[in-house]
Amino acid sequence: MxxxxxxxxxxxxxxxxxxxxxxxELRQLDAAAAASPETAHTRQELARLSEILEAxxxxxxxxxxxxxxxxxxxxxxxxxxxxxxxGAAAVLAVFGGAAALLAGMSAxxxxxxxxxxxxxxxxxxxxxxxxxxxxxxxxxSWRGIGLAVGDWLGESIxxxxxxxxxxxxVNLILLRxxxxxxxxxxxxxxxxxxxxx
Amino acid sequence: MPSENPTxxxxxxxxxxxxxxxxxFGDLVNRYKGPLVNYLxxxxxxxxxxxxxxxxVFIKIYRALDRYDPQYKFSTWLFRIAQNAAIDRIRKRRIxxxxxxxxxxxxxxGVWEFPSDEPDPYRDSxxxxxxxxxxxxxxxxxxxxxxxxxxxxxxELSYEEIARAKDMPLGTVxxxxxxxxxxxxxxxxxxxxx
Numbered sequence: 001m002x003x004x005x006x007x008x009x010x011x012x013x014x015x016x017x018x019x020x021x022x023x024x025e026l027r028q029l030d031a032a033a034a035a036s037p038e039t040a041h042t043r044q045e046l047a048r049l050s051e052i053l054e055a056x057x058x059x060x061x062x063x064x065x066x067x068x069x070x071x072x073x074x075x076x077x078x079x080x081x082x083x084x085x086x087g088a089a090a091v092l093a094v095f096g097g098a099a100a101l102l103a104g105m106s107a108x109x110x111x112x113x114x115x116x117x118x119x120x121x122x123x124x125x126x127x128x129x130x131x132x133x134x135x136x137x138x139x140x141s142w143r144g145i146g147l148a149v150g151d152w153l154g155e156s157i158x159x160x161x162x163x164x165x166x167x168x169x170v171n172l173i174l175l176r177x178x179x180x181x182x183x184x185x186x187x188x189x190x191x192x193x194x195x196x197x
Numbered sequence: 198m199p200s201e202n203p204t205x206x207x208x209x210x211x212x213x214x215x216x217x218x219x220x221x222f223g224d225l226v227n228r229y230k231g232p233l234v235n236y237l238x239x240x241x242x243x244x245x246x247x248x249x250x251x252x253x254v255f256i257k258i259y260r261a262l263d264r265y266d267p268q269y270k271f272s273t274w275l276f277r278i279a280q281n282a283a284i285d286r287i288r289k290r291r292i293x294x295x296x297x298x299x300x301x302x303x304x305x306x307g308v309w310e311f312p313s314d315e316p317d318p319y320r321d322s323x324x325x326x327x328x329x330x331x332x333x334x335x336x337x338x339x340x341x342x343x344x345x346x347x348x349x350x351x352x353e354l355s356y357e358e359i360a361r362a363k364d365m366p367l368g369t370v371x372x373x374x375x376x377x378x379x380x381x382x383x384x385x386x387x388x389x390x391x
Contacts, residue, residue, distance in 0.1 A: 011371075011375060014374070014375045014378050014379070015371070015375075018349065018356065018374075020356065020371075044389075045382060045386075045389040045390070046378070046382065048388075048389040048390075049378065049381060049382055049385060049389055050350075052327065052331065052385070052388055052389075053331065053350045053351075053381075054350070056327075056328055056331045057231070057235045057351065058234065058235060058238050058244055058247075060230045060231055060234045060248070061248060064226075064230055064234070064248060064251070064252070065223060065226050065227055065230060067252060068223075068226050068230075068252050068255045068256070069219065069222070069223050069226070071252065071256060072219065072222070072256060072259050073256070073259070073260065075217070076259075076260050077215060077262060077263035
């Protein structure tokens, strides 16, 4: 900045009450104020402005802090973030227990194969059966829904049109939700206007 | 933390609160109650409403404390929430904030300002008059300057904090504060020569 430039001095005058000037800038401002009564006067006015704004602050009522603390809800974050490792640990414990049980049984029945390996194989078989059953069930459900929708659409043209409108509507809603601006963006953009209705 | 460190950071107080120490949240309230209540008072212009709103803001902050990201300043987060709360409240009350011609219908608020230690009717009335003049001058500022002036002088936020809270470049903040203060100086000229 060129401190001989009046606009620079003017800017510094307004930055000074906020403590935004370096010591070198302050020294230059002192020199400018000493050389120009007008600058000195403006500086005095701005200091006074800061003083009266500071003096216009209201006192916070003494009971405020106690009122806030008394109205706090029970720690909401502990409910929002349950200790997620508990679930995983419980599943692990159940599988561990099952493995130990099967290992014990296998030790008696499946000689000379390692009891632990036999137990793991049994658990593996169990999981594979469950996955196969689940996949079959889901596949059958989708196939059933597909057949029902196909039959319904094939019955008449209005049905097909209604279904088309439904699909387009759902897509428009999703698109609108995705494009919706955040609350803060809305407030920020509206704050740029000069009034609030 | 308060017991080990005489001036814990905001992030330390937040961490302490999250670990179950509610009194650490009390320290945060104590730290920010003055700037927050004063900021809100200048926005909504009713002392009781400002206190109620400040309380709501602190409760909102408490509810969302686990979402606080310590890489940002706590004050920035607090004042963003306060700003939204104030705007919501102003919208609800439909206050017109820019017209200087509009009579001040909250005239009684000035009583809260410049409390005097000893009875002095002349000073009281002068202080009240000046308090009203300050409020009118602030109300007369265009919204974009008003918000920043109130954040700086009553919310006690630094330029950087305002820039973050408002998502504005630092230069724009400086410029708007410069312009806003110029307008205030002009409006309050008669009180600056005492």
